[in-house]
Amino acid sequence: MAIPIVYNIRSVRARWTSTIVAVLGIAGTVGVFIAMLSLARGFQATLVASGSPDNALIVRAGATSEMTSGVPLDSVKIIQDAPGIARGANGPMVTPEAVLMAPIPLLSTGTEANVELRGVSPNVLEIRKQVKIVQGRMFKAGLAEVVVGKNATNTYSGLTLGQTIALGTVRWQVVGIFDAGGSSFDSEVWGDSHLLSAAYSRPDNSFQSVTVHLTSPEALGQLKDSVTTDPRLNVDVIREIDYYAKQSTSLTTLITRLGGFVAMIMAIGAVFGALNTMYSAVADRGREIATMRALGFGGPSVVFSFLIEALLISFVGGVLGCLAVLRLNGLTTSTINFQTFSNLAFAFKITPDLLVMGVVFALAMGVFGGIFPAIRAASLPVATALREL
Amino acid sequence: MIRVDGQGNGKSLIQVRGLSKTYRRGGEEIQVLQRLNLDVDKGDFVGFMGPSGSGKTTLLNLLGGLDVPTQGSITVDGDEITHMSGSKLTKWRARHVGFIFQMYNLIPVLTAYQNVELPLLLTKLSGSERRKHVETALSVVGLTDRMNHYPRQLSGGQEQRVTIARAIVSDPTFLLCDEPTGDLDRKSADEIMALIEELVAKHGKTVLMVTHDPVVAARAHTTLHLEKGVLVEASKVEQGVVAGGVA
Numbered sequence: 001m002a003i004p005i006v007y008n009i010r011s012v013r014a015r016w017t018s019t020i021v022a023v024l025g026i027a028g029t030v031g032v033f034i035a036m037l038s039l040a041r042g043f044q045a046t047l048v049a050s051g052s053p054d055n056a057l058i059v060r061a062g063a064t065s066e067m068t069s070g071v072p073l074d075s076v077k078i079i080q081d082a083p084g085i086a087r088g089a090n091g092p093m094v095t096p097e098a099v100l101m102a103p104i105p106l107l108s109t110g111t112e113a114n115v116e117l118r119g120v121s122p123n124v125l126e127i128r129k130q131v132k133i134v135q136g137r138m139f140k141a142g143l144a145e146v147v148v149g150k151n152a153t154n155t156y157s158g159l160t161l162g163q164t165i166a167l168g169t170v171r172w173q174v175v176g177i178f179d180a181g182g183s184s185f186d187s188e189v190w191g192d193s194h195l196l197s198a199a200y201s202r203p204d205n206s207f208q209s210v211t212v213h214l215t216s217p218e219a220l221g222q223l224k225d226s227v228t229t230d231p232r233l234n235v236d237v238i239r240e241i242d243y244y245a246k247q248s249t250s251l252t253t254l255i256t257r258l259g260g261f262v263a264m265i266m267a268i269g270a271v272f273g274a275l276n277t278m279y280s281a282v283a284d285r286g287r288e289i290a291t292m293r294a295l296g297f298g299g300p301s302v303v304f305s306f307l308i309e310a311l312l313i314s315f316v317g318g319v320l321g322c323l324a325v326l327r328l329n330g331l332t333t334s335t336i337n338f339q340t341f342s343n344l345a346f347a348f349k350i351t352p353d354l355l356v357m358g359v360v361f362a363l364a365m366g367v368f369g370g371i372f373p374a375i376r377a378a379s380l381p382v383a384t385a386l387r388e389l
Numbered sequence: 390m391i392r393v394d395g396q397g398n399g400k401s402l403i404q405v406r407g408l409s410k411t412y413r414r415g416g417e418e419i420q421v422l423q424r425l426n427l428d429v430d431k432g433d434f435v436g437f438m439g440p441s442g443s444g445k446t447t448l449l450n451l452l453g454g455l456d457v458p459t460q461g462s463i464t465v466d467g468d469e470i471t472h473m474s475g476s477k478l479t480k481w482r483a484r485h486v487g488f489i490f491q492m493y494n495l496i497p498v499l500t501a502y503q504n505v506e507l508p509l510l511l512t513k514l515s516g517s518e519r520r521k522h523v524e525t526a527l528s529v530v531g532l533t534d535r536m537n538h539y540p541r542q543l544s545g546g547q548e549q550r551v552t553i554a555r556a557i558v559s560d561p562t563f564l565l566c567d568e569p570t571g572d573l574d575r576k577s578a579d580e581i582m583a584l585i586e587e588l589v590a591k592h593g594k595t596v597l598m599v600t601h602d603p604v605v606a607a608r609a610h611t612t613l614h615l616e617k618g619v620l621v622e623a624s625k626v627e628q629g630v631v632a633g634g635v636a
């Protein structure tokens with residue numbers, strides 16, 4: 001049997017002051033690691049929530065985002081009659097959209113940031129079913145009215161219910177606030193697409209994209225076959241949820257890479273902290289170790305015991321890091337959406353698997369910080385160590 | 390029968406032949422033991438005396454397999470330990486040697502019970518068998534009522550008794566005591582010596598003990614002096630056969 005683990009637990013407890021640096025180093029590293037990953041997760045979740053599986057987005061063939069796309073009115077008219085598109089009381093469930101950017105001062109700093117303005121069809125709420133008006137009402141077609149996403153209303157000045165705001169050449173009244181379920185639409189302002197285009201002197205016969213509601217998620221293939229083979233059209237069809245998932249990858253990759261890099265640098269520091277703690281533990285307990293060896297515990301037992309001790313310390317650090325970072329869960333932050341350069345609000349999303357990853361990361365740091373001191377402990381010459389006072 | 394002339398009949402429990410130990414410090418060589426011979430039978434109680442620095446601890450470390458000699462051989466119960474590999478020697482120590490140190494060397498974060506149990510964790514004994522052995526050992530040293538105390542909660546004499554319990558709990562072939570009373574007052578020292586004598590007389594233990602103290606040494610069956618790297622019988626020192634005094 002090995003050296004009992006109670007020996008390590010009590011030793012760590014007895015030497016907690018010298019352990020605290022290692023614990024905090026690991027806790028901090030794990031905290032940053034999880035925070036970064038949860039930020040990436042939150043960002044991805046926000047964008048993915050914007051899409052729905054039974055909607056399809058139609059953009060110009062080859063366009064990688066709405067911003068680089070253009071769909072002329074003639075095409076919209078052909079698309080409206082394509083198979084697979086659901087029909088409501090007001091005809092086909094299609095919203096041709098114009099996407100614009102407007103600089104509006106932030107409430108927090110007063111500096112201007114880009115808000116995404118989306119010219120939509122008045123029946124857009126039938127198509128994007130996750131979007132709900134929570135205050136006021138929907139804008140009326142043909143009137144200078146806008147509805148504002150719940151993050152936008154909280155982030156920018158002049159976007160609260162009842163206020164008016166100049167966008168382009170027109171003054172608009174905010175008539176409603178909508179909740180888009182935590183998706184990127186929550187950071188947008190929506191109005192009548194014809195009026196918005198006119199206010200910014202954009203041609204009224206061209207849109208950035210067309211979002212359609214499918215009769216069922218399976219109807220995508222049918223729609224795709226029809227519009228991509230039509231010689232009059234030059235468009236791509238993509239399921240809305242896939243479009244937003246793709247939009248999120250570049251930033252999530254960036255955050256993950258950057259987070260990984262920062263966590264790596266911090267991990268090196270934390271491993272040195274753990275090494276320092278463990279080396280001093282070994283140095284201070286030379287005579288205890290030699291006594292164990294004299295009693296007949298082998299070198300591998302000593303290595304194992306000190307490794308366990310390092311893992312114990314790193315586990316505590318990992319759990320502490322998790323607990324600290326849990327307070328961030330749901331906290332909202334914002335970033336520039338790199339596809340549109342508009343400001344996009346999203347929240348940290350900490351999931352159990354991230355916490356598990358954090359603890360595993362902590363244990364890995366424990367192994368690196370513990371293995372060399374543990375080997376040193378096992379290779380102390382017994383007779384010499386026993387002579388030490 | 391204890392001999393220091395290397396002329397034993399080969400049946401002794403411990404046989405030391407031509408044992409030398411040289412330390413190297415800087416460029417300097419320190420020859421501590423020089424072709425030392427010793428024969429100890431089962432049940433013997435030997436005391437080693439000698440001035441500080443004469444090599445008493447070095448000799449015990451070699452006998453206990455904690456260090457390796459520069460030359461010579463040590464055979465215990467038929468096993469030559471001087472050629473054993475590190476891990477084999479470790480196993481041999483666990484099985485055959487009980488150590489009692491001047492500084493007790495108890496593990497401070499473990500209770501008396503847990504300290505005494507340590508050597509048994511290296512055996513195949515079950516938890517309940519271990520409990521029985523630990524309780525027996527603690528009752529031999531008279532500390533059953535202190536088994537849940539930590540070393541810092543015990544007096545020096547009590548700590549040393551826990552060390553003795555730890556040394557005898559696995560019933561080793563012999564006990565090595567390095568100045569077991571060196572840190573104790575006279576009364577505690579007497580109690581510890583009475584205990585060690587009892588281990589020899591009642592339990593048939595073989596004990597090799599280093600001490601500074603002639604009163605303590607007088608308890609042993611035979612006292613040997615370490616002089617110039619070899620052992621000499623006390624009587625011969627007194628008769629002036631060997632020059633040089635005793636510390």
Ligand SMILES: Nc1ncnc2c1ncn2[C@@H]1O[C@H](COP(=O)(O)OP(=O)(O)O)[C@@H](O)[C@H]1O
Nearest residue numbers: 384412413414421440441442443444445446447
């Ligand atoms: N590891 C070592 N390296 C160098 N010299 C040592 C070492 N261990 C002991 N010595 C020297 O060996 C001699 C004998 O030491 P020791 O066996 O401790 O004597 P004693 O126990 O009789 O006081 C001393 O001179 C001591 O300094």
Ligand SMILES: [Mg+2]
Nearest residue numbers: 445446447567
């Ligand atoms: Mg000594």
